[in-house]
Amino acid sequence: MSEYKTLIEQLFVKAKAHNIQDMEAYFSEGENFSVNIFKGEIEDYKLANSIGLGFRGFYNGKIGYSYTEKVSFDSIELLIKDVIENATINDSEDQDVIFKGASHYKEVITYNSELDLVSESEKITFAKEMEKYAYSLDSRVVACQACMFSSGTSNTLLMNNKGLTLQEKSNGAFSYIYLAVSEGNEMSTGFEFVISNDFTKYDPKKMAKKAVDEAIKMLNSKTIKTGEYRILLNNRVSADLLGAISSMFSARAVQKGVSMLKGKLGQVVANPCVSIIDDPFLINGEATASFDGEGVPTVYKEVIKNGELTTYLYNLKAAKKDGVESTGNASRGSYKSTIGIAPSNLYIKEGTKDFAQLVKQVSDGLYITELSGIHSGFNAISGDFSLGAKGFLIEKGEITSAVNQITVSGNYFTLLNKMMEVGSDLAFSTSGNIGSPSIIIESLAIAGE
Amino acid sequence: MLDKNTINDVLLAAVSTGGDFAELFIEDNFKNSISYIDGQLESTQSGRDFGVGIRIFTGTNAIYAYTNSFKRDDLILTAKKAASAVTGIKRDITFNLQTKEIESIHSFKLMPQMVDKKDKLDIMKLAYETAYNYDEVISQVAIGYADQTQNIAIANTDGLYVKDQRVYCLITINSVAEKNGEMQTGGKRPGNMAGFEFIKNLDIKDLATKASITAKTMVNASYIDSGTYPVIIDNGFGGVIFHEACGHGLEATSVAKGTSVFSGKVGQKIASDIVTAIDDGTMKNQWGSTNIDDEGSDNQRRVLIKDGILQGYMIDRLNGMRMNMPSTGSARRQSYRFAPTSRMSNTFITNGKNTLDEIISATDHGLYAKQMGGGSVNPATGEFNFAVLEGYLINKGKIGKPVRGATLIGKGNEILHDIDMIANNLDMDQGMCGSKSGSIPANVGQPALRVASITVGGR
Structure with a gap:
């Protein structure tokens, strides 16, 4: 890591000479291994080691970004040139902030x-x-x-010329x-x-x-009659839906008028049985971290508390615009990314009833175990969805026959209000950082035969 | 990039433990992206992706390794590490790297790295102003721009050494219409494997207006009733259904494993008589074209289906060995981070005999899907679902009121037999296709066509 710190220090010196003011570097290196088996044989076997360096800085009061995967001294010139060119066309009134650092960062475990x-x-x-x-x-x-x-395994280093140096191994x-x-x-x-x-x-x-x-x-599954059904939404499926719409919590989306939660702060936006938590300290959480993409300390918060929207998610730029503090939700997918806003470990808080009790409570309805087309049949701005679905009928409090070739449609914001009971079986989806228990929905429109 | 001696030695290290074949993919890629929202620049990014992918075959199994390092010692170490996974006896592999010269069928005039970023932004601003000012119902417009200049070199233990350059430019226009607290969107995203001249020559005002028309139409639309309808899918992006529901099943990736519904069906009737489908990677400057594929083989025009009969698959080298069939020049990958596999390029259904008007007139009651959104498919069962972005009901042979919220579901192998009319207005649209070897530019296309019956989810 030390050779790269030297490189970054050189980059800062040269950039300063080109009139770049506040600046920051984000470096990461990692190693990966993956294997895929097909019929007893190793079909794919993959080894990777990767490094990359992201750079951003202020030039004439505006910020510009650049990055390189050719991490060497001869890349410094292009990194600086790109930052200057990108800053020069930046006409936005809202600007990022290079963070000077905080006195305290909570310790979290990200490496085993x-x-x-x-x-x-x-x-x-x-x-x-x-x-x-x-x-x-x-x-x-x-x-x-x-x-x-x-x-x-990966190592990341966030370093700026305002005295902040943060490192994380995970x-x-x-x-x-x-x-x-x-x-x-x-x-x-x-x-x-x-x-x-x-x-x-x-x-x-x-x-x-x-x-x-x-x-x-799921073999011998059949379609069902078109109509309104009471729904039991599987925990991971509910987490997938929440993940697909999680940008609604972004203060930037609200400021740009592309979140349906615009103007809803302090209002009831979900059934009182629903609380949604953003927990960067969750033990073994995929997105667990002590600092965010800008180096701001992360914080625990209930974004929705008993149905009421209590806060949006902020990075420094969005917080500055609204005159509030950052909530430590600056996202930086990699050294290639510009700063955005994203939740940490975001999940719907568990209720008390276990899965069997939920099935009994539904009595007659549909248990949805799979939704397909979430990336296309779900409008993350309007909340409208119309998705292919699979699952099982629930009859007289028991799970019965398999159901397939149906679509389920509705609107996520209506859905939040139609959540009647939240189970105790919190699970996280394939994204790793978005979770939900199984949930009973009052009713949804199903199209079948 | 890398000198031939280094390449030679890395390849030798890769086959030092018994591998039958090794290949290097060297990529040096310059990228720029700009995002413009709400009449202001939202973000810009410029950067350089650089890396080397090393692939080793042992029988029909493959090992892949990549690194960002350009240093000779690191590369040889990476090759040796990958080779250590091969447990065989070292073979006597000798080769002499011969440079293969390719004559590009594509032309790049304005190299995006040389174009002033302000010129890029000016076109984005024009798109923004036009889309935003189209109607007061338009509440937000987001414009995106991206270009990349991908320089590649491929070398392998057959002695192949070949270089190529691919240049891509893309602009995206997304309009949001808001009415009574509801939001609907409309969009366009033209792209080409071409220089910045492609963006300059676009009728940007027309595209921006069309994006806003869709958003406005849909915010005023009512929900479609669920049910079974004859569906007319219009040209261009409508081809996404063929791409997802059939195209992926014709890639050797799934055919070789026997997991595709189309495995072992060459020569059999898999579609209605009027369907002919092509995957053509040789179309000049098209989004899904390349001179050579990502294994260095010449790209080809592949006839997939002719008059309803399956003609062949899209095949890469490794799966070709598994299937005992030659490569069709279909190996593609997002970057050096991915081992290549068989993928689509520009995939389309060819023109039919009817006009769109004739098809609409011949439909008593149905759904006209003017613009399709994305969708997904279960590759094992062929079950698909697709969102209709802009749809209209058809009443007694005439286009009626706009409808929103329609999702088409069905099975890929069944829908092909149900195509009963095809128009003569073939057009293509650009997509990013995600699969095993990453996200790659691919054209989807078709003329307007009618499917006799599809389940439509609505409200």
């Missing part, structure tokens, strides 16, 4: 040294076992399209299995994943069984 001790062959064995077990469970399993394990891993089962002309698919930097959380048999069970249950 145990994971780095797991060998590649152990990871490969895990994936092979998972696939083998999936095939052994049921003769109707025809193909595991994906059976993969991936892990990585590691993580994820695994998923995606398979198809077939019976006669019927075919269905099952999926299961785990995201964690604790290797003991990866149970090949449990994962394989969950994916196989999910696929088998």
Whole structure:
């Protein structure tokens, strides 16, 4: 890391000579490994080591950005040139701020040294076992399209010329299995994943069984009659929906008039049983961090408390415009990204009833286990959605036959008010940082036959 | 980039443990992006992606490694590390890197790296002003611009050494209309594998107006009733359904595994007689074109379906070995970070005999999907769903009131048989296609066509 610090210091000196004032560098380096198994063989095997340097600075009072993956002294000139050119066309009244740093940053754990001790062959064995077990469970399993394990470690360094230097080391891993089962002309698919930097959380048999069970249950599924149904929304599916609309909480989206939460601060926007939490300190959370993309300390907050919208999410630029403090939600996907706003670990707070109690409470309705087309059939601005869905009928308080080839439609903002009961089974979606328990929805429009 | 000696030695290190074949993909890519919202610059970014991908084959399995380092020692170390995953006996592989000269079929006039950023912004401002001032119902407009200059070199242990350059420019226009607390959107995103001259020559006012017309139309539209309809899908982006629901199933990635519904069906009837579909990577300056694919093979024009009969697949080298079929020049990847695999380029259904008016007149009651949004497909079952961005009801052979919230669902292999009329207005639109080897530029296209019956989700 020290050779790169030297490079950054040189960059700052040269940039200063080109009249760049406040400036900041964001450096990261990482190593990754992933493996995918197909029919007992290693189909894909991938190793990566990567580095990159992002740079931003003020020139004539306006900010400009640049980055490079060729991290060497001969890249300094282009980094400076791009920042100057980008700042020169920047006509915005709202400008980013280079943060001078805070006196206190809460300590969080983002690195698990145990994971780095797991060998590649152990990871490969895990994936092979998972696939083998999936095939052994049921003769109707025809193909595991994906059976993969991936892990990585990264180091990031945030450094500016106002005295701030922050470093973070983190590691993580994820695994998923995606398979198809077939019976006669019927075919269905099952999926299961785990995201964690604790290797003991990866149970090949449990994962394989969950994916196989999910696929088998969905065989011989049928469409249902068009109409309004009471809905039990699966925890991960609800988390996917929340993730797709999470930009509504961004103060920048509100300022630009592209959030339906504009002007709703302090108002009731959801059923009182709904609270939504943004928790950057969540233990084992995917987005757990002590500082955000601008180096601002992160904070815990209830964005929606008992149905009432209490705050938007801020970075420094948006906070300056509204005359408030940053909530530590500046996002910076990588050294290539400009600063945006994003939640940390965002989830709907658990209720008290377990899943079985929720099913009983629904009595007659539809349990939705999968929504497809969230990236296209869901308008993140208006909240309107019309999505392909799968699930099971709930009849007399029991889960019964499988349902497929239906669409479910509605509006997320209406949905927030129609949430009647929130379960206790909080789970996080494939994004890793967005979570929800299973939730009962008063009713939604289903199109079938 | 890298000198030939270094490349040679890295390749040798890659096959030092028993690999049958090794390949290097070297990328040096200059990118610029600008975002303009609310009459102000929102963000700009400029940068350089640089990296080297090393791929080793052992039988029909592959190992991939990449690094951002350009240093000889690091590259050899990376190759050796990747090679250590191969457990075989070192083979006697000799090669002599021969430079393959390619004659570009594309022309780039104004290189985006040389164009003043202010010129880029000026066009964005014009798009913004036009879209925003179209109607008072337009509450927000966001304009995006992106270009990239991708320089690549590919070398492998067959002795191939080839270089190419791809230049891309894209502008996106998104209008938001707001009425009674509801918001609806409309958009356009023209792009080409071309220099900045492509952006300069666009009729930007017309595009911006069209984006706002869609937003305004949809904010005034009512929800469509759920049900089963004959659906007329208009030209251009309407081709996204063929792309998602059929195209992906014709990529060797899924065919080789036997997980595609189209596996083993060459020569069989998979679509109605009037359907002919092409994947053509050789179209001049088109968004999905390249001179060579990302393994260095010459790009081709591939006939996928002719008169309803399946003719062939899109195949890369590795899957070709698995299928015992030659590559069709279809290997693509987002960047050095991805191993290449078979992907689409410019994929479209060819012109039919009717006109759009004739098709509308011949439809008693149905849905006219003038503009499609995105969608997704379950590759194993072929089940798809697509959003209709701009739709209208058809009543007694005439276009009626606009409808919103329509989603089309069905199965890819079934919908192909249900196409009963095709118009003669083939057009293409630009998309970013995401799959195993990353997100790549791909054209989708078709003339207007009618599907006899599709389940439509609404309210």
